[in-house]
Amino acid sequence: MVIVINPHAHGGTGLKRWRAIAPGVRERWPYECIIPETADEARTQVAEAASRGTGVIIAGGGDGCVNLVLNTIMDPETDAPRWSVAIGALGLGSSNDFHKPRLPDNDVGGVPIKLDPLLGGLVDVGRADWLDPDGEPHTSYFLLNSSLGATAKGNYAFNQASGVQAWLKKVNTNLAIQWGSAAAILQFANVPARMEIDGHPVEIPAISNLGVIKRVYFCGGMRYDTPVRDDDGYFDVNLLAGMDRVGFLTAISAISAGKFLGQPGARHWRAKHVRVIPEQPTVLELDGEVYPVKEVSWRVIPKAVRVCG
Incomplete structure (x- = not known):
């Protein structure tokens, strides 16, 4: 599992919010964390992680961060993922509509999470x-x-x-x-x-x-x-x-x-x-x-x- 953090999420407080919950996430799931400074860096690092066989990529930010991961892995020539990857999320952003409706136990430190590929499935x-x-x-x-x-x-x-x-x-x-x-x-x-x-x-x-x-x-x-x-x-x-x-x-x-x-x-x-x-x-x-x-x-x-x- 690779978690990509958007430090600029939630009005620039994304990194601070991530550091507050990182120990709680580590207790439940092993992960590698990347913290790119720009969207281009994020796309490059997500593609590198997926190409080396990472099976789960977690967008640590808002809905825009989830969208960035999605568009990095999707191939417009085939309308299919370039790699076999499940997309998850940590709701460090503003709207966090990806996490709704929120489930009562799906959070760490009050931050909504979707981290388990076995609890998800294929979506349009x-x-x-x-x-x-x-x-x-x-x-x-x-x-x-x-x-x-x-x-x-x-x-x-x-x-x-x-x-x-x-x-x-x-x-x-x-x-x-x-x-x-x-x-x-x-x-x-x-x-x-x-x-x-x-x-x-x-x-x-x-x-x-x-x-x-x-x-x-x-x-x-x-x-x-x-x-x-x-x-x-x-x-x-x-x-x-x-x-x-x-x-x-x-x-x-x-x-x-x-x-x-x-x-x-x-x-x-x-x-x-x-x-x-x-x-x-x-x-x-x-x-x-x-x-x-x-x-x-x-x-x-x-x-x-x-x-x-």
Whole structure:
């Protein structure tokens, strides 16, 4: 088992949080620990560990760290892992949606963990192919969810935090997330776009928020009430469209309580492939990581990777 620590997680407190629980982890599992300073270093070291036969790689950080490990091991040419590796996690980050719903005994020192490959299994992976504003193609994978619209913009604000929000990320993650959400609502604007579901055009108003999801938890405190499972071979496609700021705020408040279906302006599909072409470039979010795009398509890769429980 190799644990890769993101020292910059949780507003720069990731390494401190790791050192507080490292002895407790060592009591239960033998491991090798690597602490890269940059994302590029992390990718290189994860690939080196996997190529020498490491069977379990643990992402010690937030959901973005899990996403980095996933994208390091996945091969876009085959949509399969390059190496036989199970992905686990230590929830040292901000949202830690990968760990939800949290199990009462799955923690060390209050930090949620998924370290045992025998308690996990094979899960679906989402693949996103997009064009950046210059028309260059990109591919990335995700385990949890992807979004366009307000959620993506809120994640962008959270990732680019400065001033008060940067301070809040260190001392109170939930308040920092709420601060970013408030900023996204203040800057709220619908995204006019064309949309296809499983190859069929869908008439929609402008996108207020679009979730293409494999897990119902997102943004730390949000939860959809749609039926997706991590191994069912489908996305849940959850759309809020044509809303004004007040209507969107009302819908988000309901989603915070786990109530999406039935909200005014809400639509839901089960799908294996989704495509969106915005009228103007916007931002795409994948497991909390945000990218500028002018077109994006998503598809499900069934039971592609093994995760720990």
